[in-house]
Amino acid sequence: MLKAIRNLDYTIILCQDVAAMKRFYHELLGFPLYRDFGNWVELQVGASLLTLRERGAGYDGVREHDGPAPQDGTSALQLAFRVTPAEVDSCFSELRQKDVTILLPPTNQASGHRTLFFKDPENNVLEIYADL
Incomplete structure (x- = not known):
């Protein structure tokens, strides 16, 4: 492991429908909203952030590697x-x-x-x- 790494800061869920996922995690589960940029939503979960990102909407050089969404009924x-x-x-x-x-x-x-x-x-x- 690289010695400089000390903490897991945030986890990203690649989403087909960020709005629906935000409703679930923020409104239904009650995770506090940290920041909302529309296709990138950060929710506070303890000391970490749970980030919802629209599949294909990340940084250049990264989003191209998102791959397809899981098949219906399967989890990512x-x-x-x-x-x-x-x-x-x-x-x-x-x-x-x-x-x-x-x-x-x-x-x-x-x-x-x-x-x-x-x-x-x-x-x-x-x-x-x-x-x-």
């Missing part, structure tokens, strides 16, 4: 958000009330995690988990 990535064990269940209740697609309800895993899996509007897999 998985993100995991850590909470307390009790919060896994309360998050599950909130997500169900908001009609979010649940992939796996709260489950105690052999790995020592309590997990909850669901999808965002573009089929990315999201996990809320806690150490047991």
Whole structure:
């Protein structure tokens, strides 16, 4: 690893529909809006930023490598958000009330995690988990 690297600052999700993804992450999940440039939206998640970028709208020399969107029903990535064990269940209740697609309800895993899996509007897999 390069010794100068000390922190993961932001993660970018390449999006087909930035507005729909912003509604999901900002309005439904409640992540605070940091900056909004239309086709580039930054949301605060703890000490990091979760960035939504329109596929094909990045910097010259980079956007050309975005590649095609995943096929319908498949995901491009998985993100995991850590909470307390009790919060896994309360998050599950909130997500169900908001009609979010649940992939796996709260489950105690052999790995020592309590997990909850669901999808965002573009089929990315999201996990809320806690150490047991």
